[in-house]
Structures are given as structure tokens and as C-alpha cells.
Amino acid sequence: MLSVAHKPVLLKEVLSALSIQPGGRYVDCTLGGGGHAMAIIQASAPGGQLLGIDADPEAIRAAAINLSRYTDSVLLVNDNFVNIDTICHHYDFYPVHGILLDLGLSSMQLFDDPRGFSFQYEAALDMRFNPKQEVTAADIVNNYSEIDLAQLIRKYGEEPHSFRIARRIVQSRPVNTTTQLAAIVADAVGGRKGRIHPATRTFQALRIAVNEELEHLEETLDKAVDLLGIGGRLVVISYHSLEDRIVKQFLAKESRDCICPPSIPVCQCKHVASFRLINKKVIVPSEEELDENPRSRSARMRIAERIGSGSTPVKVSNAKFSFNELRRGYSLN
Numbered sequence: 001m002l003s004v005a006h007k008p009v010l011l012k013e014v015l016s017a018l019s020i021q022p023g024g025r026y027v028d029c030t031l032g033g034g035g036h037a038m039a040i041i042q043a044s045a046p047g048g049q050l051l052g053i054d055a056d057p058e059a060i061r062a063a064a065i066n067l068s069r070y071t072d073s074v075l076l077v078n079d080n081f082v083n084i085d086t087i088c089h090h091y092d093f094y095p096v097h098g099i100l101l102d103l104g105l106s107s108m109q110l111f112d113d114p115r116g117f118s119f120q121y122e123a124a125l126d127m128r129f130n131p132k133q134e135v136t137a138a139d140i141v142n143n144y145s146e147i148d149l150a151q152l153i154r155k156y157g158e159e160p161h162s163f164r165i166a167r168r169i170v171q172s173r174p175v176n177t178t179t180q181l182a183a184i185v186a187d188a189v190g191g192r193k194g195r196i197h198p199a200t201r202t203f204q205a206l207r208i209a210v211n212e213e214l215e216h217l218e219e220t221l222d223k224a225v226d227l228l229g230i231g232g233r234l235v236v237i238s239y240h241s242l243e244d245r246i247v248k249q250f251l252a253k254e255s256r257d258c259i260c261p262p263s264i265p266v267c268q269c270k271h272v273a274s275f276r277l278i279n280k281k282v283i284v285p286s287e288e289e290l291d292e293n294p295r296s297r298s299a300r301m302r303i304a305e306r307i308g309s310g311s312t313p314v315k316v317s318n319a320k321f322s323f324n325e326l327r328r329g330y331s332l333n
């Protein structure tokens, strides 16, 4: 059972970014312990509705307890946010006023749950958000070829010593626990040199690969376009440069009317902007927040507002939203 509290990051900023209104509909794609979700529900009263998604059944359990006072306005769904379109259509929960993605891991997953996300705690190398997923970190570490492993660690960890690390892993197989892997990586790169532990990037790479995080993020951003009503807000908090780059490039593209290469004098693409950027510069935690919650230090928030010019169809739901109907969909599988 999870018990470590997760402090929601950039909480005030998220509420303002979502431009919360009473009676609004919001999707929290990364529910975690429900910290952001609770604040959204409180700020959107009376009548606000929140659909909370998390791939991790333990997170759903924790959030269900924390949000138990708000069962009339909250629906929790244990699923991957890449299925946001199917979920919202299933519950007739669209168009929405806001979509929040607070990516990565919660403190609960890092510190309290023996799923191998952290090299600081002895655990099996699992790293799946949902235990129903097939591939674990141990599967990758023990079965990939040396070259594939090196490329994965380079691509998803931006690790300059990826080839040395991959070779040492292959030589040390079988590798089954977090502390064993951390020691192998530290040994391969010659111990702790910089600010971060030498295994940080390798662990990040494995977690991203196990959960297909970057592919799911890209797909979900695309799907958000059709789910947001005009004026709806998309808010994304990322925690490393690979995620932030995807969000930045997506928003740069989707906030432009033409995306033809500069060499083409007359637009051929007919691309139409679907977002207006709210912050040109990324939003980061204040000094005060960093003091209170050092884990927020790598957070980067981007905000965009759905606009309706052009030909992109915006779906409008005519169905009357029913809380009871939604509550039947409550899922803890």
C-alpha cells in the first residue's frame, strides 16, 4: 500500500494555467495521489467535474481515498492516458475545459513501492506503471543485444557512456535488482563524478522504454486537440528534456497556420493552428517551492489554449453529463 505523500508540483500555477471555471470539465491524465485533482475539483465548484486517469492501479487506490469526499464530481479510470480519446468518448466527457499532464513518477512510486523505479532501494527491476504490461526493465536488461541496449540508454537517457554501460551489463547478466544495476553502472563509468548518481540516466532510459513514455506522450498530445473545447487549456509539466522537447515541438507546430519548409514560397500544407501559446517561456517552480519541495526542481510547465479558427472540427457533445452514470464507470481493475 502506498503511503508517502506526493506534493503536487506548481500547484498555484497549474490552477491558473487551466483557467479553472465553476462547472468546468477537466481531465487529469496523471492522477497520482490526486493532489492536483483535488485542487481542480475545489476550484471548479460548484458543478465542476474531473476525470482522473492513471496507469498505476496503486495510484488510483491512493487517489480514491484522498478524493473520497468528492465522489459526486470525480471519475477515476485505471488506464494509460494514451487512451484518453476512447475514455472520454466512452463517458461522453468532451469537449473539456482543460487537460493536465504532470508527467513522470510520483513520490509514492519512487519511495514507497518496490517496483524498482529508484536505485536507492533494493527491488526487482520491474518499472512498469501497470503490472499488466508485459515487458519489465529486467526483460530489457537481460535480453537486449549489447548494441540495442547501448542505443536505448543513449536515446532515452542521453547517457554519453551508454556503450560502456551496456557492455558491463551484458557481462554481468543476469541483472535482476536495482542495487545490482546501479553498482554495475557506477563501476562502468568510474563511480560518482557529477551532481547526479551515475545510474540516474540509465534508470530513466529503462523506465521510458518499459512504459513507452515518449510515444504515448506524442499520441496523447495529438488526441488532446479534438477533446478540448474552444478556449480549453492544455497544461503539461515535464521533468526531463526529452519530454519537454516533444511538448515544445508539438505546440510550436500546432500554434502555426503554415508548417511548410521556408524554401516553399506559397503554402502547400494548408495546416491550421489549433492552439495559442499562453507562455512563450517555460514556467518553472519558484525559489519558495524549490525550498519546500526539492523534487520539483526539474519541472517545466507549458500552457496552450485551444483556438477554433480554421477547419479543424471541434466535436461537441450534446449528451447531458450525469455523475451517476460516470460513477458506474469507476474502475479499480
Ligand SMILES: C[S@@+](CC[C@H](N)C(=O)[O-])C[C@H]1O[C@@H](n2cnc3c(N)ncnc32)[C@H](O)[C@@H]1O
Residues within 6 Å of the ligand: 006, 007, 008, 009, 029, 030, 031, 032, 033, 034, 035, 036, 037, 053, 054, 055, 056, 059, 079, 080, 081, 082, 102, 103, 104, 105, 106, 129, 216
Ligand atoms: C508526477 S505523478 C502525478 C502526481 C499528481 N499530479 C498529484 O498531484 O498527485 C505522475 C503520475 O502519472 C502516471 N502516469 C505516467 N505515465 C502515464 C501514462 N502514460 N498513462 C497514465 N498514467 C501515467 C504515473 O503512474 C504517476 O502516478
